[in-house]
Amino acid sequence: MLQPLAIPSLLRLPERKLCITVREHLPDLPLLTPVQGEIEIQHQGTCLQVSARVNMIVTLTCRRCLCKYNDRLPLEVSEVIWLDAIKSDPRAWSLEQEVSFADLMEYLPPDGWLDVGQWLYEHISLALPSHPLCRPDCRLDWEPEEVPPVDPRWAGLTQFKPWG
Numbered sequence: 001m002l003q004p005l006a007i008p009s010l011l012r013l014p015e016r017k018l019c020i021t022v023r024e025h026l027p028d029l030p031l032l033t034p035v036q037g038e039i040e041i042q043h044q045g046t047c048l049q050v051s052a053r054v055n056m057i058v059t060l061t062c063r064r065c066l067c068k069y070n071d072r073l074p075l076e077v078s079e080v081i082w083l084d085a086i087k088s089d090p091r092a093w094s095l096e097q098e099v100s101f102a103d104l105m106e107y108l109p110p111d112g113w114l115d116v117g118q119w120l121y122e123h124i125s126l127a128l129p130s131h132p133l134c135r136p137d138c139r140l141d142w143e144p145e146e147v148p149p150v151d152p153r154w155a156g157l158t159q160f161k162p163w164g
């Protein structure tokens with residue numbers, strides 16, 4: 001079970017760094033196997049650098065044929081989480097490190113907690129394919145090749161199509 005981490009506790013560790021071996025069944029994710037890998041959390045004074053390298057097998061539903069299939073989902077992610085003191089002075093950002101704004105998604109109080117399980121859950125959710133296909137060329141058997149599929153919302157309009 002991934003426990004929330006008290007941020008100040010990192011300061012007492014060698015290199016202010018914690019490595020967590022992950023073997024988790026996170027709820028609310030279509031996991032066939034546990035999430036396995038490592039999470040590394042380092043306190044860098046003004047921010048936390050949180051990195052994960054994990055693997056899992058997910059069960060997805062093909063968007064075209066609706067069959068369920070399993071796929072390997074490797075995830076490598078690294079995120080900077082700023083500690084709140086910096087938030088009050090944005091000019092202090094990015095001078096020392098090159099950090100894109102996309103990375104600046106979160107702030108936490110320096111004496112607060114990092115919910116490691118929630119953090120991992122969010123990044124896996126983002127990594128799940130939004131248009132899963134059981135195979136790249138999946139198509140429905142009855143779908144004629146030369147006619148592009150008609151979106152059901154527009155099906156009623158096709159009888160009016162001027163180019164027909």
Ligand SMILES: [Zn+2]
Pocket residue numbers: 062063064065066067133134135138139
């Ligand atoms: Zn399919």
